Amino acid sequence: MSLRHALLALLRVGPLSGYDLQKQFSQSVGHVWHAADSQIYPELRKMALEGLVTVEEQTRGERGMRKVYHVTEDGERAFTDWLDSAPEYQRIRDAAHLRAAYLESADPEAARAFLRAHIAHWEHELSCWEGELSHIEAIDNPMLVRRLAVTSEQDRERTIAYKRFAYDGLADRARGEIAWAERGLRLIDELEGPGAR
Amino acid sequence: MSLRHALLALLRVGPLSGYDLQKQFSQSVGHVWHAADSQIYPELRKMALEGLVTVEEQTRGERGMRKVYHVTEDGERAFTDWLDSAPEYQRIRDAAHLRAAYLESADPEAARAFLRAHIAHWEHELSCWEGELSHIEAIDNPMLVRRLAVTSEQDRERTIAYKRFAYDGLADRARGEIAWAERGLRLIDELEGPGAR
DNA sequence: CGTGGCATGTAAGCGGTTACATGATTGA
DNA sequence: TCAATCATGTAACCGCTTACATGCCACG
16 A cells, blocks of 8 residues: 555655656665556556545647646645554565475575575665665765755755665665575585585 | 465475365464465365365265365475576565655654554564474474474484574564664654653 | 657456355364 | 354455557657
8 A cells, every 4th residue: 555655755745747756766765665657657546536646737749748746735644644654564475485494395406596596686675775875875866856955954864864764774684685595505505515506 | 476385385294174274374384474264275276276286075074074185296396396496576565664764754753653563563573483493493383293204314404404594584584673673763862852752 | 760768558367355154063 | 052163265355467558759
């Protein structure tokens, strides 16, 4: 249910077209809450129906058009209500740890390949998040810049601090996953003997 | 797509009825891959249709009946093929870190409540996983006991080691989430002043 | 005149959630 | 005879994925 909150988080900074929103999304909040393009347009439509946003239809050239979305008071309230509400947690469904629990039935080389893939995956995530962190520190992420432009002086530090806090947490998690998988590789060496590679 | 692999992991140890499977599930592999009861029966039916398991229908008393599922060679192969295949990763969708990134818009007390709830959630998960770890060390988890009974002497150590590895990883992740949320509570104190509580 | 980016979607399907639904057996 | 537990499901819905579908505009 958080796609709409992610969208509201961006729109709250200022109106955006569906297309621009989708672009900004993948470069900012999309690093925390992924959404496919094909999901964003229908969700915006539903949000408009529910009165969380209004649609301003603009013409582009002769026949082209774009829809610019504005947050309403209800939308603003939906966002802050969500922030102030009790969090909900997904039930665990962790394919990597499920697999890890049964590695004794895998081919040792396949087990190593799995852990190397795990490391590669989380190193990629880590570099994304470290990149975001440096954009936060340098204040050169486009959405953050827009956000700070409409934020009072005394709130800027808080805004930046919470973003840093969020991405720091994600980066730590990635480091933990990498360290775990590296422990796993050493464990395979101990149990199955050193590998071919 | 991993529900069936979780089910195969249990059935591979020996045949079980849908009901017993569901009970065992929630006490073992369900700690890593959650599944609702209502999901397990249809999935077993599909797996039978696809030839991964066979169904042995047993009568119970006059009219009662139970279906006992046995893994077929195809089922065995589906499981090991999965273990040997490249892992797939879900796109990130992390409500807690999404929320954390926008805490400047939340009421400070609600922000604290959120982080306390985060800590409580992960402490609960942690105690589950630490419990599982002690069952693994003591070798008194029912499924593990059954598993080891059909495992050769020299494979027991490996079997236990990989389970320990998997649950250690989950426990570390939980500790990371707790440490992160505690940092968050201190950050709120710094930014918003010490709280009411 | 073509290409790349702007712009907006639909449709089918899948895995999971929630709620509902039913009935038999066992033991106190 | 009553409750607990054994035992097996169905139906509606929801969010997400994948693939498909269309057409305009600006620029070289």
